[in-house]
Amino acid sequence: MATLSRLSELNSNAVIPLPHFGVVSLKGEQCDEYLHGQLTVNTKTLTDSQVRHAAHCDFKGKAWALMTVLRHQDQVLLLMNTDALQHSLAQLQKYGVFSKVDIEDASATYSQWFVTGEKAQAHLKSHFPTLPDTAMSSVQSESGVVFRTDFPANGYWVITQDADALITPIRNDDGITEYGQEVFEAISIANGQPDVSGESVNQFVPQMMNLQALSGIDFDKGCYMGQEVVARTRFLGKNKRAAYSFCVPGATSVAVDGIVEKQVGENWRRGGTIIRAASLGEESWIMAVLNNDTQPQDKHRLAASPDLEFTPMTLPYSVEEEKGSNIKGRK
Numbered sequence: 001m002a003t004l005s006r007l008s009e010l011n012s013n014a015v016i017p018l019p020h021f022g023v024v025s026l027k028g029e030q031c032d033e034y035l036h037g038q039l040t041v042n043t044k045t046l047t048d049s050q051v052r053h054a055a056h057c058d059f060k061g062k063a064w065a066l067m068t069v070l071r072h073q074d075q076v077l078l079l080m081n082t083d084a085l086q087h088s089l090a091q092l093q094k095y096g097v098f099s100k101v102d103i104e105d106a107s108a109t110y111s112q113w114f115v116t117g118e119k120a121q122a123h124l125k126s127h128f129p130t131l132p133d134t135a136m137s138s139v140q141s142e143s144g145v146v147f148r149t150d151f152p153a154n155g156y157w158v159i160t161q162d163a164d165a166l167i168t169p170i171r172n173d174d175g176i177t178e179y180g181q182e183v184f185e186a187i188s189i190a191n192g193q194p195d196v197s198g199e200s201v202n203q204f205v206p207q208m209m210n211l212q213a214l215s216g217i218d219f220d221k222g223c224y225m226g227q228e229v230v231a232r233t234r235f236l237g238k239n240k241r242a243a244y245s246f247c248v249p250g251a252t253s254v255a256v257d258g259i260v261e262k263q264v265g266e267n268w269r270r271g272g273t274i275i276r277a278a279s280l281g282e283e284s285w286i287m288a289v290l291n292n293d294t295q296p297q298d299k300h301r302l303a304a305s306p307d308l309e310f311t312p313m314t315l316p317y318s319v320e321e322e323k324g325s326n327i328k329g330r331k
Helices: 031-036 082-096 118-124 181-190 227-235
Strands: 014-017 021-027 052-057 063-072 075-081 102-105 111-116 138-141 144-148 155-160 241-249 259-264 267-279 283-291 300-302 305-310
Touching (some): 052 082, 063 082, 063 138, 063 144, 063 155, 075 155, 082 102, 118 155, 181 241, 181 283, 241 267, 259 283
Antiparallel strands (some): 014 111, 021 075, 021 102, 111 155, 138 144, 144 155, 259 300, 267 283
């Protein structure tokens, strides 16, 4: 497995295992109805070729997990960080006893991989009838599911029950470089992808982590756990925070829940909390929840490493929200 000094040196043909992501499987005649009352997106309209970002929140609107939702065969699969999975799974099972739905941890059944590049795509084509050509769309086969990521737009996420057949040929291709999960984390942070793990579980409302910018909240759907808080945050303009990405010069140990400080005049004050982090050979990547009026020129530093200063990157989407006075067209 290759190491990487800087993200700019990433091989265009790459494969990355994602052991830090698990799978929750749901099936049963009331599966869609049940999930509709739990997640921030409308699962009733989710098609076999569609993939959605979503959050699973408590009644206060704070996210147990951020996840990717998709279908495979007769199941709905929720892909999420293993740190968050047990928390989210416990809550789903707690309320699932009142519905005709089977909920289980299917992480041991599926393996997950990120691949990119024409050579990797050529291997995938031998296992799927076609490859998805638009962001957040998927294709299924007996081998599993592949979907195209939105950020980055040229990546593919593979979920398979037979990694030996599907992934091993990709890993053995001399023209494709295999990296560790820290490279995937860096790619995700550079592309403004939030996540929930460690101490950030059940700490932030989805909009504080930019989920609305990723079409991960359907504001016109019916009630779900935490919906009142999430909707009020949106329509009354109460959210004052957002997630920002940073590239930190030098390799340093950065932990989720670490503190980012912001320079105010000649002083430094607490700026926000890290929710995602990765360290490469010569640079580190972090995503932190800060005040949403943060400007590109604002200087920040790590509280644990105050000698490293940095400014926020430009996100590939806008975090601005329009506020309103009511909610219309609930489904």
